[in-house]
C-alpha cells in the first residue's frame with residue numbers, strides 16, 4: 001500500500017517515529033494509503049530546515065522567488081487531470097468539480113501570489129516637511145499553515161503561496177483526512193527546484209503534528225482554516241507566545257431571495273450554493289430565506305432542480321454529488337437531520353444515507369436534503385452542519401430577514417438576490433458578514449479580502465491582506 005512521506009529539507013522522508021494513519025477513500029470506505037502520523041520530532045526537523053533555508057530565500061529578489069512559484073503553478077496545470085483524480089479519490093468530491101474548481105484554483109494561487117509580491121508596495125508619509133516616515137515590510141521567518149479537508153489543495157496553496165511570496169519559509173500541514181494532493185505537490189516542488197527547506201510539508205493529525213506546529217516557539221505566525229472549535233483552541237495555545245494568527249473558521253451563511261430577483265438565476269445558483277462539494281464549503285448558503293410572495297414558486301422550482309442532483313461515484317462524469325468526506329462526518333450530518341426532525345422541521349427532500357452498489361457499496365453518500373418549517377433561531381438554523389442540508393424559510397420584511405440573517409454567532413458569507421440596486425447596497429451594508437455576494441455566489445477575485453466577522457474568524461486572507469499578514473511592518477522616520 002502506498003505510504004506517503006513528509007517533505008522536509010527538500011527530501012521525501014518517513015516520519016521519525018515510523019507511525020502511520022490510515023487514509024480512507026470516502027466513496028468506497030476502504031483504506032487506500034497510509035499517512036505519516038508525524039509528531040513534534042518531525043516538526044522540529046521541518047523548522048530547522050526552514051530556518052536554514054530562510055536567509056537565502058528572504059535575500060532572493062521577489063521576482064526570482066515569484067518565478068519559482070509561477071513554475072509550480074505551471075506544473076499543477078500540467079498535472080491537472082492527475083491531481084483532480086487524486087483529489088476526487090481522497091475527498092469524495094465529483095471529479096468534475098476537482099477538475100474545474102479545486103485544481104485550477106490551486107494553480108491560480110501560486111500564479112497570483114508569484115506575481116503579486118512584485119506589486120506589493122509600502123507606504124510613505126511626508127510629515128509637514130519635517131520628517132519622512134516610511135514603512136518596510138519584513139518577512140516573519142518561519143510560519144505555519146494548517147488546512148482542512150474540504151478543498152484540500154485549493155486551501156493549502158491559498159496559504160502557502162502568499163507566505164512564500166512574502167519571503168517566509170513554511171512548515172505546512174494538510175488535513176490528515178485528505179493528504180494526497182499535498183503529497184503530490186511536494187513532488188512538484190522538487191521538480192520545480194524550489195530550494196530545499198523553503199517549504200516543508202509535514203503530515204499528521206491535529207493533536208499531533210498540528211499542535212506541535214502551533215506550540216513551536218520558532219514558528220512566528222499561524223494561518224489556519226477549519227472548524228471554529230479548533231480555531232479557538234489554536235488561539236488559546238498561540239496567544240501567550242504572541243504569534244500572529246489568521247483564522248478562517250466556520251459559517252452559517254444566509255441566502256436571501258427577494259421577490260424582484262432574476263428568478264431562474266436565483267434558483268439555479270441557490271442549488272449550487274446549497275450543495276456544491278456536498279455542502280462542505282464554508283461559504284455554502286445553508287439558510288435560504290425567500291420573500292413570502294414567491295416562496296411557493298421558489299420552493300417548487302428549487303426542489304425540482306435538487307431532484308436532478310445525481311448522487312453517484314465521484315469518478316463518474318455524470319455524478320453531481322459525491323461522498324461526504326468521512327464516516328464520522330457523515331454521522332455528524334445525519335445527527336443534524338435527526339435534530340431538524342426533532343425541532344419540528346418538515347422534510348421536503350432527501351434526508352437519507354444513499355447506498356450505492358458496486359465499488360461504492362460502503363461509501364459515505366447522503367441525499368441532498370431540504371427542510372422547511374424550522375424556527376430561524378433553532379439549532380439547525382444556528383449551527384454549522386457542513387453538509388448537504390439546507391432550510392427554506394419565508395420572510396415578510398427586509399428588517400425581519402436581516403435580523404434572522406445576522407442572528408448567528410457566524411458572519412462569513414451572505415448572498416442576496418434582488419434587481420433593486422438601492423436595496424442591494426442597503427442590505428449588503430447591514431449584513432454582518434465578511435463577504436456579501438449580490439446576484440452571484442462564489443464569485444472570487446483573489447485581490448479581495450477574504451474572511452469572516454464574529455466567530456467566523458480573525459483577519460483576512462487574499463491579495464495584499466495575505467501579504468500584510470505574512471510580513472512585519474517596520475516604521476522608519478528620517479528627520480529632514
Ligand SMILES: NC(=O)C1=CN([C@@H]2O[C@H](COP(=O)(O)OP(=O)(O)OC[C@H]3O[C@@H](n4cnc5c(N)ncnc54)[C@H](O)[C@@H]3O)[C@@H](O)[C@H]2O)C=CC1
Pocket residue numbers: 146147148149150173174175176204205206207209210211212214225226227228230231233234248249250251281282329332384385386
Ligand atoms: N471553515 C472551514 O472551511 C471548515 C470547517 N470545518 C468545520 O469543522 C468541523 C470539524 O471538522 P474537522 O475535520 O474536525 O476540522 P478541524 O478544524 O479539526 O481540522 C482542520 C485542520 O486543523 C488541524 N487541527 C485539528 N486540531 C488541531 C490542533 N489542536 N492544532 C493544530 N491543528 C489542528 C487538522 O488536522 C486539520 O488539518 C466540521 O464538521 C465543520 O463544521 C471543517 C473543515 C473546514
Ligand SMILES: O=C(O)/C=C/C=C(\O)C(=O)O
Pocket residue numbers: 148150151155225226248280281282283444450
Ligand atoms: O477561497 C475560496 O474561494 C473558498 C474558500 C473556502 C473555504 O475557505 C472553506 O470552505 O473553508
